[in-house]
Amino acid sequence: MRSIALHAALWWLLLLAGATFAPAGEAASVVIADLEFKPSTVTVRVGDTVTWINRDFVEHTATSRNGVFDVATPKTRPAHWRAQKVGDFSYYCRLHPNMTGVIRVTR
């Protein structure tokens, strides 16, 4: 009986840990609203996918300043980019350059 309770407690701990620390390959989300990337900085690991969800009524892009990615973020569907190397990727919207953000990629 004690063993079952211990196992259940371990499962709960694993579930909680999974919710807090997403493993490599999981997604990090950036919401676009009122012409802002929210959050403006996200940290992911190599292999993770960043998803942008555009809630504005105009279209945007997520374009890195060093040319690594240029993702169209339409109003109709989420847009994705998979982080493939370590670094800080400063990005902006090509259509509205007053919108800026940073993707921080770690190992």
Added chain:
Amino acid sequence: MKIIAPIVAGFIFATNFSARAADTPTDPQIAHIAYTAGLVDIGYAEIALQRSKNKAVREFAMEMVKDHKAVNDKALALVKKLGVTPEDNATSQTIASQAATKRAELRRLSGPAFDRAYAENEVAYHSLVNAAVDTQLIPSASNGELKDLLKVGLKIFQGHQQHAEHMAERLSRKHAASKE
């Protein structure tokens, strides 16, 4: 010399806004001014799509058509919801009249000269409209939803201004390099 025309037109436009500051525009007038300002920029973009072969200029013009149409559609939906009829006024008339003059100027140009004039006009026009939205229209709007739409619209138009500034700078550098 080419930059002077938008500046003079802008001065008249800005003066017109300031002159009306004493008699604060009503919400129906604000809706009309904002809608007219959007239509004017769509008109400039349509000329660019007819006359320009430059990829960056054409992409910018297409963005102006899409964004200003989206903002104007939102404005129309809002005035319908609020049961407000946009009201024509002296500021809207000044904007429309100055735009007619500018459209005629742009239609006389072609090639890189057109591209530079269009880009410079987009910088000047967005700069003036943004200042007016920020200092006149938003503070004067009494309905909260109209004020919120103007605030989002201002962020979109500030983005257009920055985009236009980058485009004008690149075209100007290219022109200077071609003369060396």
